[in-house]
Amino acid sequence: MTVIDIFNRLLSHYGFQNWWPIVENGVSVYSPEFRMRSRTCDEIFEIAVGAILTQNTAWKNVEKAIINLKQAGVLSYKSILNLPVENLASLIKPSGYFNQKAKKLKGFAEFIDKRLDCNIENLRKFDTLTARNLLLEIWGVGYETADSILLYGLNFPIFVVDAYTHRIFSRMGIIRQDFKYETIRLFFENNLPKDHLIYNEYHALIVKHGVNKCRKKAICDNCVIRDICPY
């Protein structure tokens, strides 16, 4: 049973997830159209903001924060650059850790302004790992956040690892408990075609399965991969 087999299982069970969502009219929209085209500048920025806000936080709370930002008309790097950090913190309160995250968003906006010449798409001018290392220099942007921005915002072929990835695949005995982020990322990248669409869908499916079934307290009955899981 390979990681590709597991991908196929999850995909036929849950269907396409169409990540990353864009918030429209107060709801997160997961559209199949997203895989057909490049993201717009505004979408890339929203994805990056979402990636920062969702750090150790349920998406529902992030959604509320993004709605607040949109309603206030400040979901752009320029607005966030000019908005007092206290006001920003207040808008993103529902996403939790709001003081820290406000500072992180500020840092990210500053990064676009200073390092990317005011255009987030300038990240495309770099190769994957160079772009990644640039993002990782930003305070508040770690591996998963950087990789989410690269994969979901810019379609770079980089596999996103998260807590669910670690939990599901260690429970299955496919990776070891003590594997760290980079080890897990490389494991997936080495066992899959180098294709951003596959990385995109796979990670989204992992989250789906983690949220639905493979929680901290696992719900193993009717699990789509139960027969190949020793847990």
Added chain:
DNA sequence: CGCCAGGTTGTTG
């Protein structure tokens, strides 16, 4: 009500 969520950083041994 208690647990936990699509992590990251700073501190300490």
Added chain:
DNA sequence: CAACAACATGGC
């Protein structure tokens, strides 16, 4: 380098 604390709201 590993372990641990701090950061915080809201859904179930």
